[in-house]
Amino acid sequence: MSSLSPTPRTTVTRGRNRLVTDRDALHALLADALVAHLGFVAGDHPVVLPTAFGVDLDGPDEGGSLYLHGSVAAGWLRSVRGATVCVSFTELDGLVTARSGFHHSMNYRSAVVIGVVREVEDPDERARALDLVVDQMVPGRAATLRPPTRKELAATVVLAVPLAEASMKARAGGPVDDEVDVAAGVWGGHVPVRRVLGAPVSAEDSHDEVPPDVRSRVAAAGSVGFGA
Template sequence: MSIDDMALSPTQRSTVRRGRARARLVRAELADVLASARICHLGVVIDGAPRVLPTVYGVDLEGPDRGGTLYLHGSVAARSLVVAPDADICVTVTTVDGLVLARSGFHHSMNYRSAVVLGRPRLVTDAAERGRALDAIVDQVIPGRSQHLRAHTKKELAATVVLALALYEASVKTRDGGPVDDDVDIEADRVWAGVVPIGEWVGVAEPADNLGSCVNQPAHVSALCSASPGRG
């Protein structure tokens, strides 16, 4: 069975109940959400208390885990990663595409794409998979970056823990379109309503102060900068 043939929300706890009309059942939309962001939030219980921590991540839709693989990494001293393989975790990814301004505070909203992935991660110990995972995490932040970097050193690898989470148990919710106002507010026609698009911006790349004059800006950095309209 291919990843696209799997149900997006195959379990009770990953089935959207609130706002079902905004649930998406196509796994391609999960891939879209995961590709749209650079930061996820990891939810894990430590010493009986929940913690939600922002972190970078990587994705391999054809990875070895059921439904594909989401990779997390960090210091071997990070308790959030050390305790994670012993219990279920929750990873969320959200991209905000627009601010929805309605005629009342109650109906204000956002246009967004959001994914929730649940499961018990595994510790990645295979050297080849660890390398692919760390490259995927770098490329999630800056596409194409990993192939330009030197290899990881043994010291760096020894200081890093890598976790893999199956993408099988996941849900996606999205919202798009304009405000949904009450008829009485629309008829009153006294308050401006609409959508303000919003998103990340990428500025002009600034070379390091100690960069040699013979090292030119690579194509993947130029592509990243040119792909954004910038902040104006």
């Protein structure tokens, strides 16, 4: 799948100038993001939960697999097993300061994925999905860790959502102001926003030699007070 072809449920109806149809752009956003928001209906009310996630673009679901996980004791699992859910992602790239309140905006990349949740039961796929969730935070980290225990696996539910049904929007650049507001002489522009990571802090019961996977993660994001 090389392009985003939204269904009626994911068709952009406003701000179509910000519509992104390149599926590679969606993949790039998913690679950058650290938090997903899972939306579903629980009984008589909607719920949106922030959650960690992992992505396998070559996964068994149409368009690739978006993996989520949770505790088997979590009440929300009863509402999402086999249900249609909405998973959203947003990366803030800038604050757009216009000459009027009406034209203030933000530079961003955002995506919405809608699909039916599949509970992952195959042991190999479960193991890969859980590794991907860890590697979404720190690439390469999962390979340095011990395998999960049987007790840990029994306490964890792994869910998959197809990436096929999705839409994406993005904005970049400065404000779009009315000519009369520009002529008034008020300053307009935008303030870039980027994520930086601070220097790793060793646990009290750990040695202070930061491993290569963590060092690389910090360096790739742009660090504060930490060398590559």
